[in-house]
Amino acid sequence: GAVVSQHPSWVICKSGTSVKIECRSLDFxxxxxxxxxxxxxQSLMLMATSNEGSKATYEQGVEKDKFLINHASxxxxxxxxxxxxxxxxxFYICSARNLxxxxxxxxxxxxxxxxxxx
Amino acid sequence: xxxxxxxxxxxxxxxxxxxxxNCSYKTSINNLQWYxxxxxxxxxxxILIRSNERxxxxxxxRVTLDTSKKSSxxxxxxxxxxxxxxxxxxxxxxxxxxxxxxxxxxxLP
Numbered sequence: 001g002a003v004v005s006q007h008p009s010w011v012i013c014k015s016g017t018s019v020k021i022e023c024r025s026l027d028f029x030x031x032x033x034x035x036x037x038x039x040x041x042q043s044l045m046l047m048a049t050s051n052e053g054s055k056a057t058y059e060q061g062v063e064k065d066k067f068l069i070n071h072a073s074x075x076x077x078x079x080x081x082x083x084x085x086x087x088x089x090x091f092y093i094c095s096a097r098n099l100x101x102x103x104x105x106x107x108x109x110x111x112x113x114x115x116x117x118x
Numbered sequence: 119x120x121x122x123x124x125x126x127x128x129x130x131x132x133x134x135x136x137x138x139x140n141c142s143y144k145t146s147i148n149n150l151q152w153y154x155x156x157x158x159x160x161x162x163x164x165i166l167i168r169s170n171e172r173x174x175x176x177x178x179x180r181v182t183l184d185t186s187k188k189s190s191x192x193x194x195x196x197x198x199x200x201x202x203x204x205x206x207x208x209x210x211x212x213x214x215x216x217x218x219x220x221x222x223x224x225x226l227p
Contacts, residue, residue, distance in 0.1 A: 006160070032213065043206060043219045044161070093160050103213045104148045109160035 003027055004096050006110025013084055013117055021079045021113045023094030029074035030096035034107070035067075038091045047092075050077040074099065084117040091115075124207060124218040132226050137194045139221040141207030142187075148210055150183055150190045153217070155204045164192075164205075197225045 003026040013019050023033055031052045036044040048069050049057040056069035066088075068080040077096075081088055091114050095107040124141045131137050143150065149168045153161040167174045167183045167190065174181045180193040194201055204222045208215040 004160070034214065041222065044217045046214055046216075049214060091158070095161070097213075104210055106151055106163035106166060107161075107215060109153075109162070111160040112158065114158065 002098065002108045004094065004108045004110040006094050006113055008113055009111060010114040011116070013115070015085055015117055016083055018080055018082045019084055019115060021081075021092055021094075021115075023077045023079070023096065023110050025075045025096045025098075025108070028096075028108075029099040030077075031074060031099050033071060033077040033094055033096045035069060035077075035079050036093045036095070038093060038112075040091075044093060047079075081115065084115070086117045089115055089117045124205075124221050126221060127219065128222045128224070130224040130226065131197055133197060133199055135197055135225075137197050137201070137223055137225070139192045139205050139223070140189060141191070141218050142189045143207070143209045143216075143218075144188065145209070145211070147185070150181075151208045151215070152179075152181060152190075152192050153206045153208060155206065155220075157203070161206065194223075197223075199225050199227045201225045 005024045007022045033050040035047045038044050046059050047062045050069045050071040052071045052074050058064045071077040091112050093112040095109045147169050149166050151166045152164045154164050155161045165176045165181050167181045178195045183190045202225045204220045206220045207218045
C-alpha cells in the first residue's frame, strides 16, 4: 500500500514552454503533498507544501508564479513549471502524507520527474 | 539552515562488508527517519527511530540514536550490490521534513 504515482517520469521541453507534473496518491488520501527539487548528488530541497483545497505554501526563494501548484483533490497535486528555462532543468520529486497519519509519520514518495529544458 | 550533516558523503565497500553512515541534526526531534534513494528514483522509507529509543533493528539495518549528541547512525550489515544507493536521514521540521545531504553508498560485487 501507500503508493504515490508521479507522471511523467521524464520530460524534455523547449525554453519558454510550460510543463505540468502530476503526483497522485493511488491507495490513500493525502491532504498534504510536498514538492522537492534535487540537483545531482545533492539532497532534496523542499520547494513547497501543497494543501488540498487551499493555497500552497512556498519556501523562501521559490517563485510561486513560476512553479504553480494545484491540489484540487485528496489524491492529486500538480506542479506546473511555467515559461521553463534551462536553469529549471532538474529532478523534481513529490511526496505525500496519508490523511490519517501524524506529522511524524513517514512520507511516501513518487519516483520523480527528470525535466530537461532545451 | 535546519539541515544537518551526514558523513561520509560517499562510501565504497566490497560486497559482504558492513556500511556505516552517520547523521547529525540541529534541533530537538520526535523521531529520526532514514530513507533510501536509488539513482534517478524517489525515496523509500527504511526505518524510524523515536527520540526515546537508542537502537532499532530491521533486517540487516541497525539504527542508533544519541540525542545528547544529536546524531544517528545507520549500519547495513553483510552488504549486497543491490544496497548501492543514496541514504538520507530526515528529521521533522513543523509538518515538513528536513533531509540531510545524504551518503552515496557503492557496494562492489
